[in-house]
Amino acid sequence: MQISLYNKLEDIPIDKEQWRKLLARNTTRSVFQSYAWTHNWWEQFGNNYTLFFLVAQNNDGQVSGLAPLMLDESRTLRFIADKNSDYLDFIIPDDRSEILSAFFKKIREQQHDWLMIELNNIRRCSDLLDHVKRICNSSNMYFWRNGTIDAPSLIIDGNEKHTERLLKKYSTRRAEKQFSRQGEISFTVFRSREQAAPYWKAFFTQHIDRCGSVNRGSSFIQPAFRRFARELFEQTLEEHTVHFSVLELNGKPIAFHYGFISENRLVWYKPCFDTKIKKGSPGLLLIKRLIEHCVDNKLQELDFTIGAEAFKDRFCSIRRRVDSARIYKSRTRYFTECILHMMWDAVKHTLRKLFPGTNQRKADSTRN
Incomplete structure (x- = not known):
């Protein structure tokens, strides 16, 4: 087996179809691990990072594993696009223990390049962190599982009666009736560049306004992220990877959703609605339409992804x-950050007791 480190994405010895086949056999197979996501994101944001992409090849030269990593300006080694991705992992369908050990041996050989490794948003169905912890215990590196986030989801397949009850709830039906009295409601999933083109500006503006209304920054403030979202949609039309949809009232957009179709599920990513609407709940009606879309297209679930916002409680099952x-190579830094983290947790716990109103659930504001 050969492990190679690449600093240029175009030099990696795997094409789009080979990547797709490798990912299809992996334990985790999210859109955030795909060829299109990785390459499009790197094209827009790669100038701010140093590529640290590891590739495993067997004795026949076939690619058997991918570790899509990058170094940020603080010399932290992390997944490519981790600030914008909800589910991440290495792509190693077979011989995971052996290949992961080889990857981390290569990483240790390059330890002059990095100060810390940060691996974010690993689903529990992956065994990655268990393997990494074992590797660290035997190689003088220090492992710290430093965070856990809820990822609510509505399971539809096999849960049809529950889904039907959700759609018939009074609050859900009321949201539709409020807008029906005002005119014609339409819901459209865009299937072509031409169909989507007139709506991009309204979508970006609406998302920025919506995030601003709750004191969050929208990713779409960045021109590069606007280009990334649009190009990802246009380049994956044949695969139907991006789900870009609009909810309109009398021909005027009142809500949008930019998400993905991945693993036979609809993945919630960038929703928004018109904050100027004072009567009715366009966000609630948007979720109703998305659930109906899942049912009509026989999708297994609506995955609300990371962040336990209260509205998800109304729908998740x-x-x-x-x-x-x-992962740290310095014992001193490891213990220092662990102690500071525990102290901060204690402070937050005390504040929540003193000021119950601040006990809000963690939201996915890092990727708005």
Whole structure:
């Protein structure tokens, strides 16, 4: 087996179809691990990072594993696009223990390049962090599982009666009736560049306004992220990877959703609605339409992804767990950051007791 480190994405010895086949056999197979996502994101944002992409090849030269990593300006080694991705992992369908050990041997050989490794948003169905912890214990590195986030989801397949009850709830039906009295409601999933083209500006503006209304920054403030979202949609039309849809009232957009179709599920990513609407709940009606879309297209679930916002409680039927970990080569830094983290947790716990109103659930504001 050969492990190679690449600093240029175009030099990696795997094409789009080979990547797709390798990912299809992996334990985790999210859109955030795909060829299109990785290459499009790197094209827009790669100038701010140093590529640290590891490739495993067997004795026949075939690619058997991918570790899509990058170095940030603080010399932290992390997944490519981790600030914008909800589910991440290495792509190693077979011989995971052996290949992961070889990857981390290569990483240790390059330890002059990095100060810390940060692996974010690993689904519990992956065994990655268990392997990494074992490797750290035997190689003088220090492993810390430093965070866990809820990822709520509505399971539809096999849960049809529950889904039907959700759609018939009074609050859900009321949202539709309020807008029906005002005119014609339409819901459209865009299938072509031409169909979507007139709506991009309205979508970006609406998302920025919506995030601003709750004191969050929208990713779409960045021109590069606007280009990334649009090009990802246009380049994956044949695969139907991106789900870009609009909810309109009398021909005027009142809500949008930019998400993905991945693993036979609809993945929630960038929703928004018109904050100027004072009567009715366009966000609630948007979710109703998305659930109906899942039912009509026989999708297994509506995956609300990371962040346990209160509105998700109204619809989710399961909560998955998504973990993050840090790996240190310095014992001093490891213990220092662990102690500071525990102290901060204690402060937050005290504040929540003193000021119950601040006990808000963690939202996915890092990727708005």
